[in-house]
Amino acid sequence: MFERFQKLFRYEAEANAKVIASLRSVPGANHRQPEYRRAxxxxxxxxxxxxxxxxxxxxxxxxxxxxxxxxxxxxxxxDLALGLDAAWTDYTLHLTDARLRQVIDYTSTEGRRFRTRVEDILGHVLMHSAYHRGQIAMLVRQAGGEPAVTDYIFAVRETLD
Structure with missing residues (x-):
């Protein structure tokens, strides 16, 4: 199971790099537009x-x-994304199935205490990013840029012809 998360976090880094490229595709004259700022x-x-x-x-x-x-x-x-990608890569390289089953206690940003399995947290991180990358794609298009194609299937499928 841990190998699956390693693969998914490699995809996450690639998808975020595509988002950065899409943000760079927005013409400089549009950088003050609310759509670009929101993205x-x-x-x-x-x-x-x-x-x-x-x-x-x-x-x-x-x-x-x-x-x-x-x-x-x-x-x-x-710069921030590359640093985080390196840290996540390091973290996932040390994952084990036993670690995925572990439960951790943490405090939310609202100050509430929770307990969650590591594998569920990792799933959340991936889905949270994917959800927001979709929002960014829409906003980049509205700001005059080229939205990133970050669907997981585009990262893993093989062409047969």
């Missing part, structure tokens, strides 16, 4: 959530409480 804000939220969850899981990142950090530009987003 950048959502991507910042994806990165913050990934950092928060990795910290809770004991990964090699610092804690943050800001769920909506402001990204200066696509280069800033790329």
């Amino acid at each position: 950048m804000g959502i991507f910042g939220h994806i990165l913050a959530a990934r950092q928060i969850w990795l910290f809770r899981l004991g990964g090699n990142v610092t804690s943050t409480t800001d769920l909506h950090p402001e990204l200066r530009d696509a280069e800033h987003a790329a």
Whole structure:
């Protein structure tokens, strides 16, 4: 099972790189448009959530409480994403099936205490990012850019002809 999560987090890094490319495709004159600013804000939220969850899981990142950090530009987003991708890769390389079954206690950003299995947290991180990447694609198109195609099937299928 842990190998599956390793594969899914490799896809996650590739999908986020495509999102960054799509943000870069928005013409500079449109960077002040609300659609572009919102797309950048959502991507910042994806990165913050990934950092928060990795910290809770004991990964090699610092804690943050800001769920909506402001990204200066696509280069800033790329730098943050690459650092998080490296940290998630390191974390998933040390996964075991036993670790996936473990339950961790944590405090939410609202201050509530919860207990959740590691495999369920990992699933949440992946689905949360995918959900928001869809929102970003729509906003990038509205801002005049080329939306990223980040559906999982495009990352794994093989062409037969």
